[in-house]
Every structure is written in C-alpha cells, then in structure tokens.
Amino acid sequence: MQLDLRTPMGLMFAITGAILVAWGLKTNGDAIYAKSLGINANLWWGIVLLVFGLIMFILGERRQHKLADEPPEPIDESAPRRGHGH
Amino acid sequence: MQLTFVDWLIMLLYFVFVLGIGFALKRYMKTSxxxxxxxxxxxxxxxxxxxxxxxxxxxxxxxxxxxGAKYGLETCHFYGIGAIPAMVFVGIFMMPFYYGSKARSVPEFLRLRFDEKTRALNACSFAVMTVFSSGISMYAMARLIQALHVFDGLFHALGWAPEGIFTFSIILSAIIVLLYIFLGGLTSAIYNEVLQFFLIIAGFLPLVLLGLKNLGGWHGLTAAVSAVDPRMMHEWKGVLHPSTNPMGIEIIGIGMGLGFVLGSGYWCTDFLVIQTAMASKNMDSARRVPLIAAVPKMIFPFLVILPGLIAISLPTPHTTTTVTQQNGAIIHNTQVVSQTAAEGRGIVPAKVNPVTGKAMLDASGKPLLDYDMATPNMLLHYFPTGILGLGLTALLASFMSGMAGNVTAFNTVFTYDLYQSYIHKGASDRHYLAVGRWATVGGILLSICTAYAAISFNNIMDTLQLVFSFVNAPLFATFLLGMFWKRTTGHAAFTGLITGTVAAMLHHGLTLPLEAVPGIHGGWLGVTHRYSSDMAQNFYGAIWAFSSNFVLTIIISLFTKPKPESELVGLVRSLTPKPETSHLTWWKRPEALGVAVLLGAVALNIFFA
Incomplete structure (x- = not known):
C-alpha cells in the first residue's frame, strides 16, 4: 500500500492541536475553564496533540520517501494456494 | 449543550480527513x-x-x-478474562490456519475445513447479524445525538424542525460510512479504525486525568467510590459466591463462561475482528496482530471504565440558591438542576418514564439510574468548548467505525460466500469488485431500515442481541475441534452448531435472573432455575451451548466419514507444519509476545484485585 496512514493522521492531529492551541490562547482565563478545574484544557491538550501529530506526520513522510526509493517489500505468497473451488 | 464554532471545526476536520482517506485510497482498489x-x-x-x-x-x-458506574472495577473481567487470553490464543494457535489456508473469510475457512452447508449456515447468520449490528449502532448514535442536543443549535440556526435530528444523524453517518467504504474498501475501514483508536485516546485521556485530579488522584477515587459501595474498587473480591460481588457472578461463570466460551467465541471466530488480521502482509504479521492489539486492550479499562466510576462518585448536583450582596443590592443566583439529575447519583441521572415524565423506581423504591449517560455526562461536565468538540468527535468516530467494520465484514461474506458461491459462479474479478461495492450500498440501506425499526419496536435491540448470543455461543467449540482434531467431520460440525444454538435458547427459556419477570429476560418455557443476575444467566447459557455442541460434534464425528488427510493440510494442527519463526529475533516471535502479554494481564488483575 502506497499511502502511509501516518501522514494524513499526523496532519489531522496536528491541525486539531493547532486549532485547540489557538482557541486556548484566545480564551485563556475565561470562565469556561471553571469546568476543567481552572486548567486551560484546550491549550495544554492542544500542545500534546500538535506534537503527536507532527511526529506521526514526519514518520509517515520519511517512510513514503524511503518506499519511493526502494522496491516494495516481498509479500508472503509462498504458502500453497488452496483452491476456492472457483 | 453549548457548542461553538471551534467544536464544529474539529468535527468537520475529522469528516474531511475520513473522506479524504477514502478518495486517496480509491486508486489502489484495482482487484477484489x-x-x-x-x-x-x-x-x-x-x-x-x-x-x-x-x-x-x-x-x-x-x-x-x-x-463501571454500575458494578465498578469488576467490569475489568471483560478485558482481563474475557479478551486478553482469547487474543493471545487466536494469535499463537489459530491464526496460522486462518491466514495460511488463504481463505478470504471465516465462512470460507469453514467450507475448506468442513463442507458447503456449514459455510452456508455460518455465512447466512453472520451476514444477517452484521447488518442488524450496524443498524443498532446507527440507532444508538442518533439517540445519543438527540439526548446530548448536539445538533439542536445547528437546527435552530437553520430554522429546521428539531424532529428531523434523528433522521439527519442517520443519513449523515450512513453517507460518510458508505462513501469511504465504497471508495477504499477494507483498507479504508481499517485506516479509519486506527484513526478512531487515537481519537478515543485523545478524547478520553484528558477526561480521566481531569476526573482523577478533581477527586484527588487514585486514593481520592478509592475513597469517593468506597463511599458509594466499597466493593466497587475490587475486581476479584467476593467472586467465590454470586451474592458477595456487585455483578452477581462467580468464578466458574467468569472463567468458563466469559473467558473460555464467550471471549474466545468473539475474538477467535468473529470475522468482524479476524478480517483485520487477515489483511496483514505476511504470516508473522498476521499472528502478531491480535497480540499487538492486546497491549492497548490492557490499558483501555483506564480510559473507558474509569469515567463511569468517576461519574458515580462525584457529588450529586442539587438546585442551589446563592445570595450575594453587591453595592447594597441583594442578588439571588439560582442554579437550577433538572429533577432527573437531582434524583440520580453522582452525575449519573435517574431514568425517566417517557409517558409520565417521572423518575422510574426499582422494587425497593430507589430511583433507577440511566447508566448509559455516565460517560457522555462526564464529557459535558469536564470539557469546555473546544476540547468538548474533540470528545464528541471521538464518540462519533467510534460509532461510525463500529458500523464500518460490520459493513466491510458484510460485503466480503455476501460477495464471496453467498453471491460467488450460490448466485453467480465464475464471473470476472471486476464483476465481484462491483458486486462488493453495491453490497456495501445494500448493507447500509438495510442498516437504516433496522435503525428505523428500532424506533417503532422498543424491544428490538434487546431481542436482536439475545438472538445473536444464541447463534454465537456454540461457535468456538466448532472451530476448536475443527482446527485441533482431524477426525471432526462436516456433518458433525453442522449438527453441533445447530444443537448448540438450540441449547442456548432452551437454557434461556428455562431460567430467569432474580427479580425478573418471565419474557425477554428468560423463563418463557417455565422457570426451573434462578440465577443471581442476568450476567450469570448469560455466562451459563454460553457454557451449555458450548458443551452441547462440543459433545455432540465429537459423537457424530466418530460415526461419520472424515475428510481425507490430504485435503486437511494447512487446516488442522496435526497435519500442518508449525509456522516458521526462527528467522525472527526471539523477542519478535509471536510466542514471546504472547507470554509478555499474559504476564501483563496477570499484573493488571493483581493491580485491580
């Protein structure tokens, strides 16, 4: 499979994280954080997701580039193929 | 609930990526x-x-x-006993036959190992169950969206009637799931399941962390839960007798019924999960799949059970009036709490009778609690707008990927095991690919019908799940004998499966949990035995189904002609060369991973004991 899932997934989490960070900075100190015990949950969790997303994205991109350079991995088809009757 | 544009933005982003992955995968879908x-x-x-x-x-x-809110940590049995051992077993012992046989589905494996009629029985019952399950998932999602008022603001802004929210939720989820499976098939479903896995962690980990911080860490949680019911912080305490633990079960029911029969029946034979392992790139990977899965499975009790425990042990909200003086003026500030919330426990609301609008009471006059609202209410309780959108997206994602798994299992079994085998043999691969795509459309349409049927018939969900349990309970005995005893014959497997299902039905008809009236809970043939809880009844029903299938399959096998050994190579353990793992370093071998997982499971059980 040529599409490494980590690329789109990393992108999605990074963007989500960035949105949360921006929103968290804008609403910092607002009354909405009474719910989350006074912690700016958007800002802090946004940072976590942003970092996670970027790591995934970079790993996925590196793998895509490596795959483009190398021949595809051999897939195990050595076991005798049993008839399906058709 | 007050959602702002940030919540919508995060939800929208998820939908864009889900569909984007489907479109990106479309060009790789060349063959069936x-x-x-x-x-x-x-x-x-x-x-x-x-x-x-x-x-x-x-x-x-x-x-x-x-x-978790109802029984406490005893729920962990569904992980430690009901899942982990079965996952290790399927990876080490059963995957070599599933993957090595080159069968394309679990029913197809049954045809290779046994005969055509066993496959037909399994394929038909499985296809029907997947369609219904996906419909139930859709219905539950639409109901939750209604209960949480997710789309109310949107509907209000657009001037639409709020009655349309149910239909809107169903159509929206159906279109998204349909599109991404139609485009990307099983790959799309698997990619989205992985996406959902991380979303659940992203949505629920901060929830648990906030809840624990609120209660004062693990010790605070223990103290708060003990105030509700001290037995709830123990997984194993009082399991020797059903009257001394919250679930009303005991060790034989847990070990045999849940662990051996139900857990293995699900994790080792259900094509819904097996299809993901069969999609991996080689035998070593396929065997590692359930073992890799077992590692996060051990951590998930913290993410999904703890929210329930935290919800029940928080203070119950009451209507309060605070009086403050500002510049000489007296200000009354009243925080109104709905009656259902005030009569509930913690932030778990009381159940309301939809006709009278009053809280429902149990036999002893205490209000019945709506435990299903425990986790959703936790999201609303702790999450401010922004991260709330993330939590809701995680819930939506898990509804949709639950549907998607059922739909891909359905289209595979329908195309390979029903269409290709009985309706149209020997067509081109392109033809079957097209059939699979259209089976996806058909499966989703049938699911929508199921979801609407569930509105009209209140009991349809319980009844369906009951029937599924009758069909699934005896399955593991058939696979166990088929893979590990070469003498097992097709006639025996077929008869055994039907007998097992009949035994499960008879058991249900003849027994009843305490405090239940005959009907959907059992006893419709007459009550011969009363179990301490419906869970005990369920576990023992499974034991009966498994045992009768097991014994009868052996007896009939001894009187019927087995398949020649040459046809069973790759399908039965004694006739198949052991999977070669010596090329792997020792810690990469499935066996080593299996032992590590089991040790982890034991440690977890001791931690929760």
Missing part, C-alpha cells in the same frame, strides 16, 4: 483482493490497532462506562 482484503499488504501495527478498534464501537465505550 484490494477491496475486500486490503490487498493483504498492511503492516502489523495498523491491523493490530484496527483489530481492537473494530470492537471499540461506541456501544462498547458507553457500555463499559455504564458498567
């Missing part, structure tokens, strides 16, 4: 193998995370939270 089996080319970690996510539908997420 690409579509139905993901080309058998996915890495083990992706399949492993999908293996556990396929089971982690929203009913599981919400149900485990509900069970």
């Amino acid at each position: 193998k690409d579509f139905f089996q993901a080309g058998r080319a996915l890495p083990a970690w992706i399949c492993g995370l999908a293996f556990i996510s396929a089971n982690l539908g929203a009913q599981e997420v919400i149900g485990m939270g509900a069970s």
Whole structure:
C-alpha cells in the first residue's frame, strides 16, 4: 500500500492541536475553564496533540520517501494456494 | 449543550480527513483482493490497532462506562478474562490456519475445513447479524445525538424542525460510512479504525486525568467510590459466591463462561475482528496482530471504565440558591438542576418514564439510574468548548467505525460466500469488485431500515442481541475441534452448531435472573432455575451451548466419514507444519509476545484485585 496512514493522521492531529492551541490562547482565563478545574484544557491538550501529530506526520513522510526509493517489500505468497473451488 | 464554532471545526476536520482517506485510497482498489482484503499488504501495527478498534464501537465505550458506574472495577473481567487470553490464543494457535489456508473469510475457512452447508449456515447468520449490528449502532448514535442536543443549535440556526435530528444523524453517518467504504474498501475501514483508536485516546485521556485530579488522584477515587459501595474498587473480591460481588457472578461463570466460551467465541471466530488480521502482509504479521492489539486492550479499562466510576462518585448536583450582596443590592443566583439529575447519583441521572415524565423506581423504591449517560455526562461536565468538540468527535468516530467494520465484514461474506458461491459462479474479478461495492450500498440501506425499526419496536435491540448470543455461543467449540482434531467431520460440525444454538435458547427459556419477570429476560418455557443476575444467566447459557455442541460434534464425528488427510493440510494442527519463526529475533516471535502479554494481564488483575 502506497499511502502511509501516518501522514494524513499526523496532519489531522496536528491541525486539531493547532486549532485547540489557538482557541486556548484566545480564551485563556475565561470562565469556561471553571469546568476543567481552572486548567486551560484546550491549550495544554492542544500542545500534546500538535506534537503527536507532527511526529506521526514526519514518520509517515520519511517512510513514503524511503518506499519511493526502494522496491516494495516481498509479500508472503509462498504458502500453497488452496483452491476456492472457483 | 453549548457548542461553538471551534467544536464544529474539529468535527468537520475529522469528516474531511475520513473522506479524504477514502478518495486517496480509491486508486489502489484495482482487484477484489484490494477491496475486500486490503490487498493483504498492511503492516502489523495498523491491523493490530484496527483489530481492537473494530470492537471499540461506541456501544462498547458507553457500555463499559455504564458498567463501571454500575458494578465498578469488576467490569475489568471483560478485558482481563474475557479478551486478553482469547487474543493471545487466536494469535499463537489459530491464526496460522486462518491466514495460511488463504481463505478470504471465516465462512470460507469453514467450507475448506468442513463442507458447503456449514459455510452456508455460518455465512447466512453472520451476514444477517452484521447488518442488524450496524443498524443498532446507527440507532444508538442518533439517540445519543438527540439526548446530548448536539445538533439542536445547528437546527435552530437553520430554522429546521428539531424532529428531523434523528433522521439527519442517520443519513449523515450512513453517507460518510458508505462513501469511504465504497471508495477504499477494507483498507479504508481499517485506516479509519486506527484513526478512531487515537481519537478515543485523545478524547478520553484528558477526561480521566481531569476526573482523577478533581477527586484527588487514585486514593481520592478509592475513597469517593468506597463511599458509594466499597466493593466497587475490587475486581476479584467476593467472586467465590454470586451474592458477595456487585455483578452477581462467580468464578466458574467468569472463567468458563466469559473467558473460555464467550471471549474466545468473539475474538477467535468473529470475522468482524479476524478480517483485520487477515489483511496483514505476511504470516508473522498476521499472528502478531491480535497480540499487538492486546497491549492497548490492557490499558483501555483506564480510559473507558474509569469515567463511569468517576461519574458515580462525584457529588450529586442539587438546585442551589446563592445570595450575594453587591453595592447594597441583594442578588439571588439560582442554579437550577433538572429533577432527573437531582434524583440520580453522582452525575449519573435517574431514568425517566417517557409517558409520565417521572423518575422510574426499582422494587425497593430507589430511583433507577440511566447508566448509559455516565460517560457522555462526564464529557459535558469536564470539557469546555473546544476540547468538548474533540470528545464528541471521538464518540462519533467510534460509532461510525463500529458500523464500518460490520459493513466491510458484510460485503466480503455476501460477495464471496453467498453471491460467488450460490448466485453467480465464475464471473470476472471486476464483476465481484462491483458486486462488493453495491453490497456495501445494500448493507447500509438495510442498516437504516433496522435503525428505523428500532424506533417503532422498543424491544428490538434487546431481542436482536439475545438472538445473536444464541447463534454465537456454540461457535468456538466448532472451530476448536475443527482446527485441533482431524477426525471432526462436516456433518458433525453442522449438527453441533445447530444443537448448540438450540441449547442456548432452551437454557434461556428455562431460567430467569432474580427479580425478573418471565419474557425477554428468560423463563418463557417455565422457570426451573434462578440465577443471581442476568450476567450469570448469560455466562451459563454460553457454557451449555458450548458443551452441547462440543459433545455432540465429537459423537457424530466418530460415526461419520472424515475428510481425507490430504485435503486437511494447512487446516488442522496435526497435519500442518508449525509456522516458521526462527528467522525472527526471539523477542519478535509471536510466542514471546504472547507470554509478555499474559504476564501483563496477570499484573493488571493483581493491580485491580
């Protein structure tokens, strides 16, 4: 499979994280954080997701580039193929 | 609930990526193998995370939270006993036959090992069950969206009638799931299951952390839960007798019924999960898939059961009036709490009778609690707008990937085991690819019908799940004998399966949990035995179904003619060369991973004991 899932997934989490960070900075100190015990949950969790997303994205991109350079991995088809009757 | 544009933005972003992945995968879907089996080319970690996510539908997420609120840590048995050992077993011992036989589905494996009629029985019952399950998932999602008022603001802004929210939720989820499976087949479903896996962690980890911080860490949680019911912080205490633990079960029912029969029946034979392992790139990977899945499975009790425990042990909200003086003026500030919330426990609301609008009471006059709201209410309680959108997206994602897993299992079994085998043999591969795509459309349409049927007939969900349990309970005995005893014959397997299902039905008809009236809970043939709880009844019903199938299959096998050994190579353990793992370093071998997982499970059980 040529599409490494980590690329789109990393992108999605990074963007989500960035949105949360921006929103968290804008609403910092607002009354909405009474719910989350006074912690700016958007800002802090946004940072976590942003970092996670970027790591995934970079790993996925590196793998895509490596795959483009190398021949595809051999897939195990050595076991005798049993008839399906058709 | 007050959602702002940030919440919508996060939800929208998820939908865009889900569909984007579907479109990106479309160009790789050239043969039916690409579509139905993901080309058998996915890495083990992706399949492993999908293996556990396929089971982690929203009913599981919400149900485990509900069970945590109701029974406490005893719920962990569903992980430590009901899942982990079976996952290790299927990886080490059964995957070599599933993957090595080159069967494209579990029913097809039954045809290779036994005969045509056993496959037909399994394929038909499985196809029907997947369609209904996906419909139930859809219905539950639409109901939750209604209960949480997710789309109310949107509907108000657009001037639409709020009655349309149910239909809107169903159509929206149906279109998205349909599109991404139609385009990307099993690969799309698996990729989205992995996405959902990480979303659940992203949505629920901060929830648990906030809840624990609120209660004062693990010790605070223990103290708060003990104030509700001290037995709830123990997984194993009082399991020797059903009257001394919250679930009303005991060790034989847990070990045999839940662990050996139900857990293995699900994790080792259900094509819904097995299909993800069969999509991996080689035998080593396929065997590692359930073992990789078992690692996060051990951590998930913290994410899905703890929210329920935290919800029940928080202070119950009451209507309060605070009086403050400002510049000489007296200000009354009244925080109104709904009657259902005030009569509930913690932030778990009381159940309301939809006709009278009053809280429902149990036999002893206490209000019945709506445990299914435990986890959703936790999200509303702790999450401010922004991260709330993330939590809701995680819930929506798990509903949709639960549907998607059922739909891909359905289209594969329908196309290969029903259409190709009985309706139209020997057509081109392109033809079957097209059939698979249209089977996806048909499966989703049938699911929508099921969801609407569930509105009109209140009991349809309970009844369906009951019937599924009758069909599934005896399955593991057939696979166990088929894979490990070469003498097992097709006639025996077929008769055994039917007998097992009949035994499960008879058991249900003849027994009843305490405090239940005959009917949907059992006893419709007359009550010969009363179990201490419906869970005990369920576990023992499974034991009866398994045992009668097991014994009868052996007896009939001895009187019927077995398949010649040459036809069973690759399908039965004694006639198949052991899978070669010596090329792997020792810690990469499935056996080593299996031992590590089991040790982890033991440690976890001791921690929760």
